[in-house]
Amino acid sequence: MLEHHFRSLKAIDRVRAQWLGPQIERYVQSLDELHTSNATVRQHIRALGHFNDFVIARGVTKLEALPDHVDAFVEYWHAGHAGWCKNNQDRAAVTAQSRVPVERMLCLALPDYTRPNNRPAMPFANTVPGFLPFLNDEKGLRQESQQRYLYTLRPFEAYLNRGGIALSGLEPAHISRFLEERAKTLHKAGMRDTAGALRIFLRYLHREGIVATDLVRSVPRGRIYRQASIPRAIGWQDVERLLASIDRRSILGKRDYAILTLLASYGLRAREIAALCLDDFDWTHAQISIPMCHLSPYRSQHFSAFRSH
Template sequence: MEQELTGFLEMLRYEKAFSEHTLVAYANDVRDFLAFARGKAWNVRDIKYSHIHEYMTVLGKEYQPTTIARKQAALRSFYRYLVKKGVVTFNPFTLVKTPKKPSYLPKVFTVEEVMELLSSLPEETPQQRRNKCLLLLMYGGGLRISEVAGLRLGDIHFATGTLTIVGKRKKVREIPIGRVAMDCLKKYLPYRREISPFAGKSDAVFLTRSGKAITSRMVRYVFSQVISAMALERQLSPHALRHSFATHLLQNGASLRAIQEMLGHSSLSTTQIYTHLSVERLRSLYEQYHPHAK
């Protein structure tokens, strides 16, 4: 099946525009199942519900529902590909239900915490200017880590105060980022050559010393260094800046549809999570200030 798996991954990469991170996860998910099937002497071209049930039972002892759901999605997609190629006649993973994912509310910064974080960032070195600018963009435009890491010089439009963002599945959107973030970009760009002597050979906005585009891992590292200095009582990821962007917009009267467009969500249902965040905030305020709350 290795040849079929290679073709499957190429299809996801070039036709579906899956990210490298997702491709690696899907490849591992499929290989894990194929290895399990070999250990059981199953014919992977004739997988039945009983086989899948046994495999899912094993996964249930090791993984959370969210991970199991992704593994099922990978295998369902892989067998759909095999059906299309005539390798198998039926997709057995259509017989199993996806485990219910636990509902959760994303963690967000308060407005005060975001202001504290961004105002505390130093600007003494070119690298520090870079780091402050990329975090400002993540909050100012609700950008994903991969989106800020992949930003190119041609994506910046100073005249309109907007950025062109290439998001998931290569979906392109244009977003406003505000005066503060745009001013930070203007101040930062002349320092690219001080960060790397190879800056002229790259059109990446945020560079490493070698002249290559900053990686998502480096963005996470920058964020972790900044957040550790704040000594917050709860753990927050870089994605919390994106969640905070959407939550603060909603709290100040922006429509869900507008937020959906700025975040690049394909479905409004994905954006609706932020309405629950607002309800939780209202409940908290009610319990804190209303005399009948307790």
């Protein structure tokens, strides 16, 4: 099954030569049966390869001992890959990149192994249990959209718990202080989404009689204006001057030129370029497969027709 995901025979041989190679290949077969995307499969293979090296370095020789090292591997992975995280959602995505493939592989390799329930509790599950069904049944929101509400309600619940504030005693001042606290870590678009989710939640609380006063008006409506921020792109003439300034006669110069070309031509993120491997380049069909570890937790784009300079 590895032949479906790697064009290089050397890459396939490297996976199979690992101590966990048979278990990894069996796991890949299970992903193929679920019609998992090629990008996701390859990301899982890479994570499992790191797990293989991690447990070997710790002297593990039996499959039965692997579950005892999962949490340590997740911490190790998080320490090396969480530098770009800006919020809890990013950190959760990084954690999932390491934990999910390892635990799923162990379910196949060890018959007695069961994945632990690491999902955080739903916010306000005890006090407002009907809010998520309301989003699903009445508003008809997809699960991805519901997650944005949870991203707002979890810190809101934590804020209320820290202050010992009950929902029945909620006041406009509490909401203002919560939004001021969130504004320290969120950008304008994040604050807009937070305010929108909070208004829906407060309206639901008032409708259900959990709060006596409709507090929706206490949530300000932030506005984001087009072209209000500094432009993020530079002119192509400046890009060409920058590329022309690189001495491509040296190995480092060639590397820098390739990195800047990918940044300028395709708008790749730095971590996407750093994650590229030779197997991601299909020279025959002039395509690049771009993996990105963010939120989904894995997205893939394919760029064709390499731009030459």
